[in-house]
Amino acid sequence: MTARKIVLTSGKGGVGKTTTTANLGATLAKRGKRVILIDADIGLRNLDLVLGLEKRIVFDLVEVAEGRCQLRQALIKDKRFESLSILPAAQTREKDAISLQQFSAIVELAAEQADYVLIDCPAGIETGFRNAVGGASEAIVVTTPEVSAIRDADRVVGKIADEGKPIRLIVNRLRPEMVRTGDMLSVEDVCEVLAVELLGVVPDDEEVIDTTNRGEPIVLNDSSRLGAIYDKIARRLEGEIVPFTNFDGQGFFGRLIDALKAG
Amino acid sequence: MIDFLKRLFGPSGSSTTAKERLRLVLMTDHLELSPELIEAMKRDLVDVISRHVEVDRDKIEVNFERQDSALAMLANIPILSVGRPNGNPTLVPIETVQSPIVANGSAPRVRKRRKRAAKKTAPTSAAPASAAAQ
Numbered sequence: 001m002t003a004r005k006i007v008l009t010s011g012k013g014g015v016g017k018t019t020t021t022a023n024l025g026a027t028l029a030k031r032g033k034r035v036i037l038i039d040a041d042i043g044l045r046n047l048d049l050v051l052g053l054e055k056r057i058v059f060d061l062v063e064v065a066e067g068r069c070q071l072r073q074a075l076i077k078d079k080r081f082e083s084l085s086i087l088p089a090a091q092t093r094e095k096d097a098i099s100l101q102q103f104s105a106i107v108e109l110a111a112e113q114a115d116y117v118l119i120d121c122p123a124g125i126e127t128g129f130r131n132a133v134g135g136a137s138e139a140i141v142v143t144t145p146e147v148s149a150i151r152d153a154d155r156v157v158g159k160i161a162d163e164g165k166p167i168r169l170i171v172n173r174l175r176p177e178m179v180r181t182g183d184m185l186s187v188e189d190v191c192e193v194l195a196v197e198l199l200g201v202v203p204d205d206e207e208v209i210d211t212t213n214r215g216e217p218i219v220l221n222d223s224s225r226l227g228a229i230y231d232k233i234a235r236r237l238e239g240e241i242v243p244f245t246n247f248d249g250q251g252f253f254g255r256l257i258d259a260l261k262a263g
Numbered sequence: 264m265i266d267f268l269k270r271l272f273g274p275s276g277s278s279t280t281a282k283e284r285l286r287l288v289l290m291t292d293h294l295e296l297s298p299e300l301i302e303a304m305k306r307d308l309v310d311v312i313s314r315h316v317e318v319d320r321d322k323i324e325v326n327f328e329r330q331d332s333a334l335a336m337l338a339n340i341p342i343l344s345v346g347r348p349n350g351n352p353t354l355v356p357i358e359t360v361q362s363p364i365v366a367n368g369s370a371p372r373v374r375k376r377r378k379r380a381a382k383k384t385a386p387t388s389a390a391p392a393s394a395a396a397q
Contacts, residue, residue, distance in 0.1 A: 147281050147288075154289050182276035189282050193289065 052215020
């Protein structure tokens, strides 16, 4: 039984692809799945840093592709989650240091020894993006409720759809109070504009900055606010039907309470 | 107080503007219609209509909407007054003119109804201010 090969992509940079990849991967591992995370962002390696594994890198993706080492030598096992490992990107190489064939072969090899292979895609829609998407069989598009992020998400959705791969959406960094006052696009708005199936909604939370500073996945802490959110996303990914938390409008009386509180 | 009312009566912030702008920009991205082309279409459309009625050029809105698999171009063109600019240089205020458009109501109402009617119309049937494109 080979793994599901899922690329996490966004088009625009800085919307939270790497954070999402790290936390979703850790959540799946915590749920007992064998997970391999591949950092496809050659030259701008960060997945290792977000997960606090930067000091343990020996080999990287490009060295595996060039046959300088075996995949198992380059994989870094996360000691906190037994079934989680990452394949770091090369830091001093260019995106075209690896071909689609080479990348796909590595993903296939990783898939033989895992339940999930999550690929952290670089920003943009050039070589790095084409490799990352080409190696995957399904995609998670990460966006924030901002016009620029959504427009770029729409571009990558179009490109992935052209390859006939299923796509699901994570709306990241939602600020429910701004949605309620009409100052931020709602999840409903984003889904309507992009016409993609929703996989999850992650509210904006300082917890992300704090855990990233420490290099700890959010789900490491059982009482974390966002841990429960990522758990829901992981369960949906596994095919479970999990109701969505409503972060959007809450009707007249809800707004009345809010207005009174604020007033 | 205004803030309080704003919160009470729900979304009135910039999210509506964001959604509308996104809708239009994505539509042009998908169609690969350049903003210049849209402007040219708008100009030509207005030129034709202006032969018959006086329109408010500053308040013209052009939108694109997906209807099933087809795409509709919806133009919202406020009519200032009805007259024949060529034959009658002095434009007559709308209230005093008897014409089919005026008979249907005042200019703003015509505009509203037209927009709604255009939305309901199938892209293939001809509505006065909507043109089907695909």
